[in-house]
Amino acid sequence: MKILVCISKTPDTTAKIAFTEGNTKFDENGVQWIINPYDEWYALVRAIELKEKDPNAFIHLVTVGSADAEPIIRKALALGGDEAIRIDSNSNDSFYVAKQIAAIAKEGNYDIIFTGKETIDYNSASIGSMLSALLDMPFVSLANEFNYNGNIATVKREIEGGEETCEVNLPVVISCQKGMAEQRIPNMRGIMAARTKPLKVVSPVEATATTSIKKFDTPPAKSGVKLVDPANMDELVRLLKEEAKVI
Amino acid sequence: MVLVYIDQADQQIKKSSLEAMSYGAAIAKQLGCEVAALVLGTVQDNLADLGKNGAQKVYHLKNESLNALDVKSYSTLIATAAKNANATVVVFAHNINGKAIAPAVAVKLEAGLVTGASSLPNTENGFVVTKTVFSGKAFASIQMETPIKVIAINQNSFGVVAYENTATVEEINIPIPTPSIKITKVDKVVGEIPLTEASLVVSGGRGLKGPEHWGILLDLAKALGAATACSRPVSDSDWRPHHEHVGQTGIQIAPNLYIAIGISGAIQHLAGVNRSKTIVVINKDPEAPFFKAADYGVIGDAFEVVPALTAAVLKSKAAN
Numbered sequence: 079m080k081i082l083v084c085i086s087k088t089p090d091t092t093a094k095i096a097f098t099e100g101n102t103k104f105d106e107n108g109v110q111w112i113i114n115p116y117d118e119w120y121a122l123v124r125a126i127e128l129k130e131k132d133p134n135a136f137i138h139l140v141t142v143g144s145a146d147a148e149p150i151i152r153k154a155l156a157l158g159g160d161e162a163i164r165i166d167s168n169s170n171d172s173f174y175v176a177k178q179i180a181a182i183a184k185e186g187n188y189d190i191i192f193t194g195k196e197t198i199d200y201n202s203a204s205i206g207s208m209l210s211a212l213l214d215m216p217f218v219s220l221a222n223e224f225n226y227n228g229n230i231a232t233v234k235r236e237i238e239g240g241e242e243t244c245e246v247n248l249p250v251v252i253s254c255q256k257g258m259a260e261q262r263i264p265n266m267r268g269i270m271a272a273r274t275k276p277l278k279v280v281s282p283v284e285a286t287a288t289t290s291i292k293k294f295d296t297p298p299a300k301s302g303v304k305l306v307d308p309a310n311m312d313e314l315v316r317l318l319k320e321e322a323k324v325i
Numbered sequence: 326m327v328l329v330y331i332d333q334a335d336q337q338i339k340k341s342s343l344e345a346m347s348y349g350a351a352i353a354k355q356l357g358c359e360v361a362a363l364v365l366g367t368v369q370d371n372l373a374d375l376g377k378n379g380a381q382k383v384y385h386l387k388n389e390s391l392n393a394l395d396v397k398s399y400s401t402l403i404a405t406a407a408k409n410a411n412a413t414v415v416v417f418a419h420n421i422n423g424k425a426i427a428p429a430v431a432v433k434l435e436a437g438l439v440t441g442a443s444s445l446p447n448t449e450n451g452f453v454v455t456k457t458v459f460s461g462k463a464f465a466s467i468q469m470e471t472p473i474k475v476i477a478i479n480q481n482s483f484g485v486v487a488y489e490n491t492a493t494v495e496e497i498n499i500p501i502p503t504p505s506i507k508i509t510k511v512d513k514v515v516g517e518i519p520l521t522e523a524s525l526v527v528s529g530g531r532g533l534k535g536p537e538h539w540g541i542l543l544d545l546a547k548a549l550g551a552a553t554a555c556s557r558p559v560s561d562s563d564w565r566p567h568h569e570h571v572g573q574t575g576i577q578i579a580p581n582l583y584i585a586i587g588i589s590g591a592i593q594h595l596a597g598v599n600r601s602k603t604i605v606v607i608n609k610d611p612e613a614p615f616f617k618a619a620d621y622g623v624i625g626d627a628f629e630v631v632p633a634l635t636a637a638v639l640k641s642k643a644a645n
């Protein structure tokens with residue numbers, strides 16, 4: 079079973095979100111980088127859990143990013159990937175990124191392609207769906223359980239107002255969310271092993287970005303909290319009705 | 326032509342799709358072109374009524390086999406319908422289905438894509454759409470460079486707009502691809518308002534001390550007609566189901582009213598709720614960071630404040 083896990087580098091969840099160069103660039107000053115939580119906690123760890131049950135499985139990691147993404151990839155290898163591929167490009171256009179990953183996926187003939195449900199920086203939630211279209215594979219989004227038996231995968235996914243279980247033939251693209259796997263932290267043995275695991279760097283294939291970021295803005299700050307006496311909830315109801323007009 | 330994909334759950338058109346319809350109609354007006362809706366599957370609603378949200382025409386691919394999401398066949402059908410209609414803009418709601426389908430449709434149409442859009446396009450100089458990024462902590466203005474554009478609009482950001490039209494409904498025929506997935510089991514949560522569609526949300530954190538204390542929160546939600554949510558440690562401890570977990574690593578919501586009870590307001594929690602129009606925080610600690618992000622605050626013990634608030638809501642409803 080060949081599993082490909084897409085890994086993205088994102089700012090830490092507590093990072094200060096600020097912009098430079100006339101609000102056209104994210105200010106990376108002092109920012110700590112992490113593996114996008116959905117990619118790590120759910121996509122990667124589920125792949126590792128599957129490999130633990132199936133000795134014939136192996137896990138390749140792929141990221142689109144410049145050399146400064148390597149610590150993140152090493153951490154993913156330390157958690158349990160077998161080999162990693164870094165496509166050397168800094169694009170943040172989803173289509174461009176998906177084209178790059180699709181090229182790797184075609185070459186590697188993977189049975190399962192896992193992505194996180196979205197990244198916590200650009201929140202586009204697009205790569206999995208785009209990959210499925212580029213590779214002409216089925217796509218199951220927002221999966222919270224995944225198993226396979228032979229060539230058939232059983233996936234539980236979130237739907238509007240509930241959950242649905244479905245069966246799908248491999249190969250398949252899956253976007254992963256909470257429920258897929260138990261969070262893990264890398265251990266010393268994993269960290270040591272990761273140092274010598276293969277990390278291949280490849281050049282991007284020809285692709286055209288379809289969008290570009292013109293500028294960033296931050297939302298206006300709240301004007302300040304209005305405190306209401308805990309003994310006077312009628313007043314809070316009045317404010318919500320007459321001032322905020324939300325109930 | 327602007328084409329709006331109208332999405333359904335249980336054969337009923339979703340509120341987020343009516344919002345997408347209104348948004349698509351506004352784009353069409355801006356571009357001076359026609360706007361149509363596209364419905365897949367069988368729905369119980371009267372499709373001509375989509376005119377009340379701005380549709381001039383409704384294309385309906387009526388087939389029961391299309392009532393459950395299958396991204397591979399949906400995206401093929403929607404892309405074909407968009408080509409047949411000469412659509413230059415295709416609009417989706419950025420909801421569970423829209424997130425899954427829109428990117429695949431964009432690939433099939435060789436279209437630029439903006440998901441999580443939060444504004445109408447600016448067409449003065451090109452075609453620029455604003456979207457939320459960094460989990461609601463910022464906005465990015467995205468220039469779309471392709472002849473066809475696919476946009477998925479954030480829920481509760483544009484609003485459902487009323488129009489006086491009725492739309493003409495046209496049944497269309499596109500060969501339906503073989504299904505790529507087989508659904509074997511459906512578990513619906515009955516009687517609950519889906520969190521992402523709710524305009525009022527009551528949410529609880531670790532301050533409620535345990536699942537056995539959720540009754541006061543549920544009573545308030547019921548009195549308001551609100552959906553319920555929770556912080557991450559609450560769902561991690563299985564006090565509440567995972568689908569209620571909001572925040573940076575849960576779901577992001579933007580209701581008109583978010584009431585946070587016994588939630589400290591950690592940055593990762595705020596990332597999921599900071600686009601709410603009005604935020605009320607109930608916390609016994611005056612130093613809780615959430616107060617900085619709130620519009621209204623009550624410093625007090627949730628076990629006293631929440632039942633009192635429920636009583637006040639019911640009293641006000643009875644008086645109307």
Ligand SMILES: Cc1cc2nc3c(=O)[nH]c(=O)nc-3n(C[C@H](O)[C@H](O)[C@H](O)COP(=O)(O)OP(=O)(O)OC[C@H]3O[C@@H](n4cnc5c(N)ncnc54)[C@H](O)[C@@H]3O)c2cc1C
Nearest residue numbers: 530531532556557572573574587588589591593609610627
């Ligand atoms: C990578 C990462 C991702 C994360 N993602 C998320 C996420 O998506 N969503 C999320 O919610 N968290 C997330 N977290 C966790 C987050 O950092 C906080 O730990 C969490 O939000 C705290 O939950 P809480 O407010 O319920 O609990 P606490 O922080 O323990 O706060 C409880 C609050 O209740 C108040 N309280 C106690 N008793 C009462 C009472 N009787 N009446 C009124 N108030 C009372 C206290 O004053 C306190 O403010 C994430 C963390 C990390 C590191």
